Amino acid sequence: MTDSETSQPVEILLAEDNPGDVKLTRKALDKGQVLNNLHVVNDGIEAMDFLQSRGEYADSPRPDLVLLDLNMPRMSGRDVLEEIKTDAELKRIPVVILTSSAAEEDIVQSYDLHANAYLTKPVDFDGFMDVISRIEEFWLTVVKRSPK
Amino acid sequence: MTISKMNGQVLDSTTYVEPLEREETSITVLTVGLPDVALDGLRDAFQTRDDTLDVRAVSTEEEALDTIADVDVDCILSAQALSDSSGLKLFGSVCSASRDRPFVLNPADGSESLAARAIKAGIDGYVPADGHSAEACDRLAASIEDAVADARATDRLVETSQLLLRLTEYTDDTLWMFTGDWNETILVNAAYESVWDRPLDGLIEDPGEFLDGIHPDDREAILTGMEVLSNGDSTDIEYRIATDDGERWLSVHAEPVFDDDGEVAYVAGFTRDITEHRRRERLEREANERLETLVENIPVVLFTLDSDGVFTSSVGKGLETLGLDTGQLNGVSVYDAYAEYDDITDAVDRALAGEEVRVTQELDDGLTFETWYRPVFDDAGDLSQIVGVARDITALERRHERLERVTRATQQLPNARSERDVAEITVDIAAAVIDCPVVGWWRYEAETDALLPTAAAGATVDVAGDEASDALPKFDPGDDVMDVFSTGTPQVVEEGAIATLSLDGSGLEALYLFPVGDRALLAIGSTEAGHFEGFERNLIEILGRSATDALERVIREAELESQREDLKRSNENLQQFAYTASHDLQEPLRMVASYVDLIEQEYGDKLDEEGTEYVEFAVNGARRMQAMIDALLQYARVQTRAQDFEETDPNEVLDDTLDGLKMRIQETNARITQDSFPLVKADPNQLGQVFQNLIKNGITHGARTTGPPEIEVSARATDGVVTFLVADNGPGIDASVEDDVFEIFKRGSTDDDGTGIGLALCQRIVNRHDGKIWVESSGDGGTTLAFSLPAPVKGVPADD
Numbered sequence: 023m024t025d026s027e028t029s030q031p032v033e034i035l036l037a038e039d040n041p042g043d044v045k046l047t048r049k050a051l052d053k054g055q056v057l058n059n060l061h062v063v064n065d066g067i068e069a070m071d072f073l074q075s076r077g078e079y080a081d082s083p084r085p086d087l088v089l090l091d092l093n094m095p096r097m098s099g100r101d102v103l104e105e106i107k108t109d110a111e112l113k114r115i116p117v118v119i120l121t122s123s124a125a126e127e128d129i130v131q132s133y134d135l136h137a138n139a140y141l142t143k144p145v146d147f148d149g150f151m152d153v154i155s156r157i158e159e160f161w162l163t164v165v166k167r168s169p170k
Numbered sequence: 171m172t173i174s175k176m177n178g179q180v181l182d183s184t185t186y187v188e189p190l191e192r193e194e195t196s197i198t199v200l201t202v203g204l205p206d207v208a209l210d211g212l213r214d215a216f217q218t219r220d221d222t223l224d225v226r227a228v229s230t231e232e233e234a235l236d237t238i239a240d241v242d243v244d245c246i247l248s249a250q251a252l253s254d255s256s257g258l259k260l261f262g263s264v265c266s267a268s269r270d271r272p273f274v275l276n277p278a279d280g281s282e283s284l285a286a287r288a289i290k291a292g293i294d295g296y297v298p299a300d301g302h303s304a305e306a307c308d309r310l311a312a313s314i315e316d317a318v319a320d321a322r323a324t325d326r327l328v329e330t331s332q333l334l335l336r337l338t339e340y341t342d343d344t345l346w347m348f349t350g351d352w353n354e355t356i357l358v359n360a361a362y363e364s365v366w367d368r369p370l371d372g373l374i375e376d377p378g379e380f381l382d383g384i385h386p387d388d389r390e391a392i393l394t395g396m397e398v399l400s401n402g403d404s405t406d407i408e409y410r411i412a413t414d415d416g417e418r419w420l421s422v423h424a425e426p427v428f429d430d431d432g433e434v435a436y437v438a439g440f441t442r443d444i445t446e447h448r449r450r451e452r453l454e455r456e457a458n459e460r461l462e463t464l465v466e467n468i469p470v471v472l473f474t475l476d477s478d479g480v481f482t483s484s485v486g487k488g489l490e491t492l493g494l495d496t497g498q499l500n501g502v503s504v505y506d507a508y509a510e511y512d513d514i515t516d517a518v519d520r521a522l523a524g525e526e527v528r529v530t531q532e533l534d535d536g537l538t539f540e541t542w543y544r545p546v547f548d549d550a551g552d553l554s555q556i557v558g559v560a561r562d563i564t565a566l567e568r569r570h571e572r573l574e575r576v577t578r579a580t581q582q583l584p585n586a587r588s589e590r591d592v593a594e595i596t597v598d599i600a601a602a603v604i605d606c607p608v609v610g611w612w613r614y615e616a617e618t619d620a621l622l623p624t625a626a627a628g629a630t631v632d633v634a635g636d637e638a639s640d641a642l643p644k645f646d647p648g649d650d651v652m653d654v655f656s657t658g659t660p661q662v663v664e665e666g667a668i669a670t671l672s673l674d675g676s677g678l679e680a681l682y683l684f685p686v687g688d689r690a691l692l693a694i695g696s697t698e699a700g701h702f703e704g705f706e707r708n709l710i711e712i713l714g715r716s717a718t719d720a721l722e723r724v725i726r727e728a729e730l731e732s733q734r735e736d737l738k739r740s741n742e743n744l745q746q747f748a749y750t751a752s753h754d755l756q757e758p759l760r761m762v763a764s765y766v767d768l769i770e771q772e773y774g775d776k777l778d779e780e781g782t783e784y785v786e787f788a789v790n791g792a793r794r795m796q797a798m799i800d801a802l803l804q805y806a807r808v809q810t811r812a813q814d815f816e817e818t819d820p821n822e823v824l825d826d827t828l829d830g831l832k833m834r835i836q837e838t839n840a841r842i843t844q845d846s847f848p849l850v851k852a853d854p855n856q857l858g859q860v861f862q863n864l865i866k867n868g869i870t871h872g873a874r875t876t877g878p879p880e881i882e883v884s885a886r887a888t889d890g891v892v893t894f895l896v897a898d899n900g901p902g903i904d905a906s907v908e909d910d911v912f913e914i915f916k917r918g919s920t921d922d923d924g925t926g927i928g929l930a931l932c933q934r935i936v937n938r939h940d941g942k943i944w945v946e947s948s949g950d951g952g953t954t955l956a957f958s959l960p961a962p963v964k965g966v967p968a969d970d
């Protein structure tokens with residue numbers, strides 16, 4: 023890991039329909055240690071458009087990390103995850119599942135679809151900061167090592 | 171044969187009478203008016219005779235009458251010429267004066283006319299004097315001897331007759347004699363009065379009087395008998411008379427008595443009362459007839475065997491089934507007749523050895539007999555014969571067999587899983603096992619109030635093929651079959667009685683309609699009228715009742731199954747609801763908590779003390795709510811996330827649990843003591859949840875006392891159940907809520923910060939394990955909660 027690498031902003035795609043969570047995520051990332059460009063989409067369809075650089079996202083960069091909410095309108099996070107992991111171009115992009123559910127079903131299903139990490143959204147902002155720190159940690163220690 | 175001579179007449183009788191012996195006797199003769207020469211000649215004449223002569227001689231009638239008044243003379247011998255009378259006159263005087271005694275007239279000069287007069291008068295002897303020559307005296311002696319002998323014989327006869335008459339006094343038989351023309355009663359004894367219950371005088375007066383006493387129906391026979399007698403033949407008649415005591419039976423034997431001319435002079439006989447005899451005879455005859463009828467008609471074989479096992483008699487209706495006639499077996503040895511039946515010959519062997527034996531023997535022709543052999547011993551204690559009774563129990567056995575087969579067949583019914591199964595099994599049993607020619611089953615459909623054909627067997631199937639039940643009619647309200655069904659009572663219907671299930675042309679004569687509860691109708695047809703009586707009916711009723719039970723059970727099970735399904739679905743829905751609710755509730759909750767938190771962080775310096783406190787309340791409330799939602803989710807998952815029960819070591823589970831609670835224990839300085847536990851059969855994760863909740867609960871309560879919390883976990887094992895006890899040193903649970911603590915969101919005390927779901931979760935888990943959870947004790951010393959779990963089936967190893 024070099025400085026030049028860390029100084030390069032990380033392209034993060036956040037797929038999340040709840041503006042409250044979007045704001046919390048943005049806030050937490052701003053307070054964090056990693057330089058990043060946060061792109062936000064509000065449902066699964068938009069997420070796939072972004073990932074495939076389609077339509078209004080034609081110029082979208084290839085994200086280094088996808089933060090994916092499971093419960094979204096139109097196309098769920100599960101379906102998005104499935105598409106990413108079955109797409110040869112996209113499957114190497116690390117995906118972190120963010121959900122408000124502690125239900126084990128979600129965990130099992132997500133890992134079955136090869137999510138790289140699974141994180142439950144905590145109830146308060148401090149907890150949320152912890153989560154974001156863990157994502158950064160995850161990024162710095164795991165993702166950057168794997169070839170692009 | 172004794173011949174008595176009376177007055178020169180010979181009486182012929184077979185009756186024995188002691189004969190008069192002809193021995194030397196003394197004859198006392200009174201001579202009247204005889205010269206001495208006559209007396210001397212007479213004495214000389216008796217010299218050569220057996221009898222000795224004692225002569226009393228007088229001259230006149232007067233002297234003679236005086237003498238016979240004093241002296242017992244055997245014979246009077248008188249001359250015709252007497253000084254004061256004549257011989258004939260003397261005879262007349264003697265006859266009138268005293269008893270009849272022999273009288274011999276000895277006239278000096280015999281004449282024809284005197285002789286005729288003497289005989290006519292009844293003089294016993296007439297011997298002319300003839301100058302009293304030796305010859306004449308000898309004739310005179312002979313005449314005296316004859317006359318005396320005759321007189322003595324007559325006396326004897328009279329004496330005998332009197333004895334005979336006396337005998338008639340002693341007999342109960344009526345002895346009687348009438349003249350041959352029945353006009354005069356000659357003799358009748360007093361028995362007449364007692365037997366006939368009529369006065370003797372009446373009969374003496376009028377011989378025909380007895381006819382009035384004779385039963386009208388028998389009078390003709392008696393009149394005929396009287397005529398027979400009068401015509402010279404004997405007769406025997408049994409007849410009835412009417413008396414004040416009722417009807418009596420008499421038996422008469424009568425004979426005609428002829429005179430010298432061969433005419434019937436008398437009729438005589440004796441009549442005996444045979445009422446009692448006849449009654450006894452009748453009773454005996456009736457008893458015999460009854461016994462005979464009984465023996466010939468009871469369906470058994472009665473037999474006797476001699477001491478060699480040879481039949482000496484055999485009788486009874488049971489012989490018919492064996493194709494034998496009464497007595498046909500007589501003279502045949504059991505060992506020959508039943509050589510191939512070991513059971514029979516063994517039984518006879520044993521009976522001959524003195525044992526009473528009973529055997530059941532199935533013969534080759536399919537007949538089954540139960541036979542009882544009983545040895546009979548004579549006075550000396552030796553076996554004289556064997557009496558036996560053999561009973562044909564073939565039909566009984568066959569019934570037993572059929573009953574058993576039907577009972578066995580109905581045991582299939584509990585396997586039935588549906589109404590159709592019950593219907594099909596039932597009609598098959600009826601057709602195949604009970605052998606009913608036609609069987610049908612109709613299901614009652616409540617919505618249409620109709621009976622719909624469901625299953626059929628027997629001839630119905632042959633006629634209609636596989637879809638037999640389609641060929642059967644449907645019954646609607648108002649049909650007479652429907653009427654029978656609605657009574658709920660089985661009913662036999664003879665041909666013609668039921669219109670909607672016409673028996674015409676079907677060859678069926680009778681139907682048995684058996685309502686199967688209020689759910690179906692079983693109908694069985696027979697080509698025999700009266701088939702459904704007694705045993706056949708019983709068999710069908712057994713089947714019908716079993717079918718009723720099976721049908722009720724099947725329907726009940728289906729209802730239960732459907733309820734179970736509903737419950738399961740409802741449970742699943744509830745789980746889904748709980749899951750979704752808890753999941754979706756999290757998000758808004760997070761919004762509230764996170765942004766209140768952000769307000770505190772970013773605007774904290776702008777809030778006064780009170781504002782900060784508000785924010786804290788808001789954040790705490792949100793946290794608590796999240797905990798409750800988590801708990802609710804856990805509660806819902808007791809079923810959905812359940813694992814199989816396995817042999818679990820509670821010691822390990824508790825160790826792991828305490829590990830997880832390490833922080834909490836350290837914080838509160840809680841002291842946990844634990845027993846060693848036997849193995850249980852449990853879902854280890856869930857057992858851990860129970861331990862965790864109870865211990866957390868105990869720590870929370872224990873923390874409310876002055877000292878550190880003290881928790882003691884122990885266990886006791888009894889009868890395949892392990893009971894765990896978790897005791898704390900808290901202030902105890904208020905008795906009024908003790909029963910409610912296991913309800914969801916009920917809290918043991920109002921000042922704890924629990925979610926109120928821990929104990930409810932424990933209860934749900936323990937219940938799933940078929941265990942129980944309860945408050946063992948609670949008070950100032952603390953609370954002990956207990957729960958039980960099943961021990962593993964096989965040996966529970968002791969830990970210590």
